[in-house]
Amino acid sequence: xxxxxxxxxxxxxxxxxxxxxxxxxxxxxxxxxxxxxxxxxxxxxxxxxxxxxxxxxxxxxxxxxxxxxxxxxxxxxxxxxxxxxxxxxxxxxxxxxxxxxxxxxxxxxxxxxxxxxxxxxxxxxxxxxxxxxxxxxxxxxxxxxxxxxxxxxxxxxxxxxxxxxxxxxxxxxxxxxxxxxxxxxxxxxxxxxxxxxxxxxxxxxxxxxxxxxxxxxxxxxxxxxxxxxxxxxxxxxxxxxxxxxxxxxxx
Amino acid sequence: xxxxxxxxxxxxxxxxxxxxxxxxxxxxxxxxxxxxxxxxxxxxxxxxxxxxxxxxxxxxxxxxxxxxxxxxxxxxxxxxxxxxxxxxxxxxxxxxxxxxxxxxxxxxxxxxxxxxxxxxxxxxxxxxxxxxxxxxxxxxxxxxxxxxxxxxxxxxxxxxxxxxxxxxxxxxxxxxxxxxxxxxxxxxxxxxxxxxxxxxxxxxxxxxxxxxxxxxxxxxxxxxxxxxxxxxxxxxxxxxxxxxxxxxxxxxxxxxxxxxxxxxxxxxxxxxxxxxxxxxxxxxxxxxxxxxxxxxxxxxxxxxxxxxxxxxxxx
Ligand SMILES: Nc1ncnc2c1ncn2[C@@H]1O[C@H](COP(=O)(O)OP(=O)(O)O)[C@@H](O)[C@H]1O
Ligand SMILES: [Mg+2]
Numbered sequence: 001x002x003x004x005x006x007x008x009x010x011x012x013x014x015x016x017x018x019x020x021x022x023x024x025x026x027x028x029x030x031x032x033x034x035x036x037x038x039x040x041x042x043x044x045x046x047x048x049x050x051x052x053x054x055x056x057x058x059x060x061x062x063x064x065x066x067x068x069x070x071x072x073x074x075x076x077x078x079x080x081x082x083x084x085x086x087x088x089x090x091x092x093x094x095x096x097x098x099x100x101x102x103x104x105x106x107x108x109x110x111x112x113x114x115x116x117x118x119x120x121x122x123x124x125x126x127x128x129x130x131x132x133x134x135x136x137x138x139x140x141x142x143x144x145x146x147x148x149x150x151x152x153x154x155x156x157x158x159x160x161x162x163x164x165x166x167x168x169x170x171x172x173x174x175x176x177x178x179x180x181x182x183x184x185x186x187x188x189x190x191x192x193x194x195x196x197x198x199x200x201x202x203x204x205x206x207x208x209x210x211x212x213x214x215x216x217x218x219x220x221x222x223x224x225x226x227x228x229x230x231x232x233x234x235x236x237x238x239x240x241x242x243x244x245x246x247x248x249x250x251x
Numbered sequence: 252x253x254x255x256x257x258x259x260x261x262x263x264x265x266x267x268x269x270x271x272x273x274x275x276x277x278x279x280x281x282x283x284x285x286x287x288x289x290x291x292x293x294x295x296x297x298x299x300x301x302x303x304x305x306x307x308x309x310x311x312x313x314x315x316x317x318x319x320x321x322x323x324x325x326x327x328x329x330x331x332x333x334x335x336x337x338x339x340x341x342x343x344x345x346x347x348x349x350x351x352x353x354x355x356x357x358x359x360x361x362x363x364x365x366x367x368x369x370x371x372x373x374x375x376x377x378x379x380x381x382x383x384x385x386x387x388x389x390x391x392x393x394x395x396x397x398x399x400x401x402x403x404x405x406x407x408x409x410x411x412x413x414x415x416x417x418x419x420x421x422x423x424x425x426x427x428x429x430x431x432x433x434x435x436x437x438x439x440x441x442x443x444x445x446x447x448x449x450x451x452x453x454x455x456x457x458x459x460x461x462x463x464x465x466x467x468x469x470x471x472x473x474x475x476x477x478x479x480x481x482x483x484x485x486x487x488x489x490x491x492x493x494x495x496x497x498x499x500x501x502x503x504x505x506x507x508x509x510x511x512x513x514x515x516x517x518x519x520x521x522x523x524x525x526x527x528x529x530x531x532x533x534x535x536x537x538x539x540x541x542x543x544x545x546x547x548x549x550x551x552x553x554x555x556x557x558x559x560x561x562x563x564x565x566x
Pocket of ligand 1: 262267287289293
């Protein structure tokens with residue numbers, strides 16, 4: 001492995017290290033948090049362990065991301081086939097307009113339909129997370145030079161082979177960029193799930209806001225911030241290894 | 252052998268190809284020529300079923316193409332286009348290997364074939380095999396495009412203005428490469444161009460198309476001698492026809508050979524492989540009525556007189 005290979009991992013490893021240190025080390029910093037909230041009875045959030053909340057938060061975001069990728073990329077593929085082309089304008093419109101809808105509103109609409117807890121949160125995360133992925137998948141598939149597709153067909157590739165060997169690899173960088181936006185936004189949005197009974201890293205924040213304990217708020221926010229930075233830097237690492245936009249455009 | 256029998260193609264109400272019949276014999280280089288929009292590409296793309304014809308029949312080696320699986324058919328037919336369409340995420344070697352992989356060749360045979368083709372198209376493997384398309388010049392990219400079209404060792408090659416986007420010097424050298432490769436491999440080639448000079452240079456037979464129809468098909472010589480319509484005559488360049496015809500003949504055919512072994516020539520001279528057009532140009536430039544003709548080593552082998560040029564026979 002070369003030096004530059006390790007260089008690429010520098011930021012993800014740094015943020016991951018800080019995240020783990022914070023998850024397990026925050027309770028040791030009681031004296032520091034006492035300075036923020038001298039009057040409070042407890043200054044370290046202790047209704048649930050930070051590590052447990054981190055795992056739940058991560059699982060929720062990951063499940064939403066998987067569903068959003070499947071839904072977003074799948075829809076983009078379907079509307080870019082000859083038989084699904086009629087739905088292309090609709091899909092593009094949904095992808096661009098949907099983004100202007102605030103996540104809290106999605107959450108508020110999900111509760112009456114799905115009740116409280118994990119399910120409505122997951123629903124809102126998927127719905128909200130699918131939009132950037134759909135938009136980028138459409139752009140990525142649309143951005144492939146027509147000559148490349150003509151050549152692929154002319155060489156005798158089947159529609160599946162064109163999709164798997166040519167279209168998806170060439171669109172992958174743009175699709176991953178969309179997933180990165182989606183997941184990063186959802187790491188923050190998932191915290192709002194705590195208001196409707198899903199257990200996430202938003203718990204300390206909500207509890208802190210309700211009880212007027214800003215030490216709790218800082219702890220939750222710190223962990224969410226570090227988690228977002230870790231995941232974002234991992235995505236950046238993946239993106240750097242995919243065919244760049246220069247290669248795609250010049251093909 | 253490719254046969255088109257009363258083939259038509261309409262896109263909705265508009266007729267792109269109108270009842271054409273054409274036979275391309277094995278090992279023939281047939282050039283479709285005509286102005287833009289006359290249906291050349293459509294004709295070509297019907298042969299590998301990228302476009303379905305709406306009437307008539309197309310046969311390859313006697314077999315109607317609609318009886319064949321389109322993917323299998325296309326893997327048997329090489330295809331090269333003006334915009335090349337190399338796969339930007341694959342190396343040159345992987346691009347060339349596309350059809351052999353689709354055909355399921357074993358890896359060592361594919362590797363050997365890729366090397367062979369890089370060599371054939373004058374792209375040193377050590378330098379080019381690992382490059383990506385965005386690292387190639389236009390001429391190099393089209394060489395790879397041609398290599399990719401030849402990779403599955405197809406009997407038929409379809410080429411749609413493959414050299415149309417190249418600068419004149421690169422185009423000329425790729426035309427020469429194609430002639431060299433064709434002399435060696437003897438494929439059945441259908442070549443589309445809008446450039447009559449290119450057609451005259453490459454073709455065994457020229458098929459002139461106008462508004463979806465074939466207006467004349469003949470050898471380059473016969474076409475120049477007897478254009479069937481004013482449109483064909485116009486396409487042949489009107490007053491420049493004489494020069495185009497001279498461009499088809501070699502100096503070797505009209506020169507007066509020397510009887511005794513010749514000497515090395517210094518100063519203006521013609522090569523045996525030069526065209527009569529080049530000979531005429533050099534005579535005009537040098538303001539002379541005869542020029543020595545030399546072989547590859549620069550040793551005189553004959554002499555060319557302007558009278559021979561005008562009479563079309565050696566003196
Ligand atoms: N997919 C298509 N849909 C509709 N019309 C087409 C299509 N492809 C070609 N045409 C029309 O058919 C005619 C012939 O086109 P083409 O074969 O590409 O011409 P050429 O290659 O000789 O320039 C043109 O008028 C063109 O507009
Ligand atoms: Mg064309």
